[in-house]
Amino acid sequence: VHTDGQADGTWTGGERIPTSERSDDHMNLKALEADSSGRIFAAVKTGETLMSKPQIMLLAYDGMSWATHTFGLVSDCHNRASVLIDEGANLLRMIATGPHPTIGGCNGGGGAIYMKSTPLSAINFAPGRGTPIIVDDDSAVVHNASSTKQNLTATTGLAVLASNDSTNRYWHYHEGGGPVPSTAAFTSTPTTGTAPLNVQFTDASTGGPTSWSWNFGDSSPTSTAQNPSHTYTQAGTYTVALTASNSGGGTTNSRTNYITVTAIKPGVPAVSPPVTVDGPTTLAPGCNRLPLPLKDSAVAGSERDARVASDPSTPGRLVALWSQDLDRRGPRAFTAARSSDGGATWATSPGPVFSRCGGGNGRRGGDFYWVSEPSVSIGADGKVYALGLGFGVGPAPIESDDPADDVGNSKQGILVATSADGGATWGPTKALTTVDGSAVGVSDSSVTADPTRPGVAYVVWNHRSIDGVANTIYIRRTLDGGATWERRRVIRAWATASFGHQIVVIPGGVLLDVFSTLSREGRVLPGMQVARSTNGGLTWGTPRRIASMEKGVRDRAPWTSQNSRSHDVAVSRKGGAVYVAWPTTVGRTTRILIARSSDGGQTWLKPVRVGANPALETAAPSVEVAGGGSVVVSYLQVVRRRQVDLWVARSTDGGRTFAQRDKLTATTVDTAKMGSTHSAWLAADGSAIRMIYALPTLAPGDPSRVSATTVR
Secondary structure (H helix, E strand, C coil): CCCCCCCCCCCCCCCCCCCCCCEEEEEEEEECCCCCCCCEEEEEEECCCCCCCEEEEEEEECCCCEEEEEEEEHHHCCEEEEEEEECCCCEEEEEEEECECCCECCCCCCEEEEEEEEECCCCCCCCCCCEEEECCCCCCCEEEEEECCCCECCCCCEEEEEEECCCCEEEEEEECCCCCCCECCEEEECCEEECCEEEEEEECCECCCCEEEEECCCCCCCECCCCCEEEECCCEEEEEEEEEEECCEEEEEEEEEEEEEECCCCCCCCECCCEECCCCCCCCCCCCCCCCCCCCCCEEEEEEEEEEEECCCCCCCEEEEEEEEECCCCEEEEEEEEECCCCCCCEEEECCCCCCCCCCECCCECCCCEEEEEEEEECCCCCEEEEEEEEEECCCCCCCCCCCCCCCCEEEEEEEEEECCCCCCCCCCEEEEEEECCCEEEEEEEEEECCCCCCCEEEEEEEEECCCCCEEEEEEEECCCCCCCCCCEEEEEECCCEEEEEEEEECCCEEEEEEEECCCECCECCEEEEEEECCCCCCCCCCEEEEECCCCCCCCCHHHCCCCCCCEEEECCCCCCEEEEEEEEECCEEEEEEEEECCCCCCCCCCEECCCCCCCEEEEEEEEECCCCCEEEEEEEEEECCEEEEEEEEECCCCCCCCEEEECCCCCEECCCCCCCCCEEEEEECCEEEEEEEEEEEECCEEEEEEEEEEC
């Protein structure tokens, strides 16, 4: 026996096959490839001469031992036998030369071709010569039958070829073959949800179907698409049937009560009750070691800028990141939280080492007094990427791996770290850029992990001169899970201030950088912009305007000012549509608008308004698309100056209308003592939308709270 993968000359065994007959040199060997036990069959000729003795035999090996079966006796006068395994019919077939059925003769020089068959599971050949399948009525010397070396299936059929050396002609025999009828099978996602429920059906039929007919069970027309999507508009339980066919025929697969759609009753919120995510602060007073005359004025237990990411490979696995313990200059550190049950329960842990209060120093990195702009993303392999903007004066400048950086005493840095255990612990801090904050600033940064390519992630940020004249958008990427980062590349260098850069990956591997511009510099109009890259971020096209913001966003209240988190972008995993939501001033009121692109960000539909009350200001949106296609937008609605409510709006028609809205805050929130950027963040998790938000409570010892909920 030779084991596959070993050297060609390596053989073991040498077992003698137990038979009392003498051996000859005619043999043909076949293996049952679909059988894991290693069954082997051999057609052999013996050297017997007595008429009652076996002349052609089948030797069968079952993975442990050999057995012998008689195909024909010496009196049958067979020779040149071959064995064929018919996997489609579960049969063994043997062919051999024998005497011509009418002319006779047994001289070993030919005659006719005969065949016998027997079940694979109970081998027993009938006595006699078998059924003649190739006969030349004029010549009794048809000989040397041959067939395929591969095993037979219903598709291949049986073909036998033989020759007549007297007439110099070939003869053939054929039976069966041709296309096998397709066997219908399918999957879908989701199978349950609230109306209207968009379901993506995926054909899983075998047998090479060429046509499909879907019955969705709701009186809608049938679909002939291979992988259709269908929207169920009414509550109910639906039976789905697929008929898959080819030229050989087809079958129907009907799945009873397969789709369950429930109704959302009017007045019943479409969100789950909030769950508290944060816990008591673990940061000690004075942990950032501020030099005199600076004083630590952080409010213990305060949080803001909560962000959440979902694992594209593991439904229900979430990681959150937020700014912890705020003072008037900025947050002192980040805190992380993780959930493995879709946000029902959470465990908190220290965030990455991005500041002194987070454990940073000149040796470990993260030697900053404060850190802001938290960003978190999870890759296709489950690796978590975190980003923050460190800033503050320090005696020891941080090490940067970019030689073009100018590091001074007033330093700023874009910092990244990764986690291989879902955010419980974090790897070393890497500074992708550091600058002298007195001359140039870095801001508007974010990290995006590629949801389809393991180990690939992108970081984008701004280099902006203090006077605001020069602005350069940079990107760096990793191809090895954050172990190393490629040199920075320029997306755009121009005399226009840009804000809120965020990269998304759309189907086909195209990258989009979505951002806003607020001032008119040269030919660039203020508004929402998008830049595209079709080669993984190596080069970028000229930014295109999504929509204008004629007056920008009025700074009526801190949460409505245009900052690095004032807009958001999302990609539908079903179809690849891109949605961008942002605040803009219409008349005297700031409103949330949303625009959609169905061609990879090249063109955009006219923006539509999200908020219900046009007289009230809305701001700080986040947008996400559920697996079923529903578009969800969260936003703050200003009731009075510094008095806000948190809302979510839901669209089931591709972002054209937002008919359903739900308020998450039981009472209006007073942000007067808590500063800006109290917003929510969304993450798609299969057919659900997970939401995290930080809002002030103004309660003694608990000035703000990070909460999570699920939007249905």
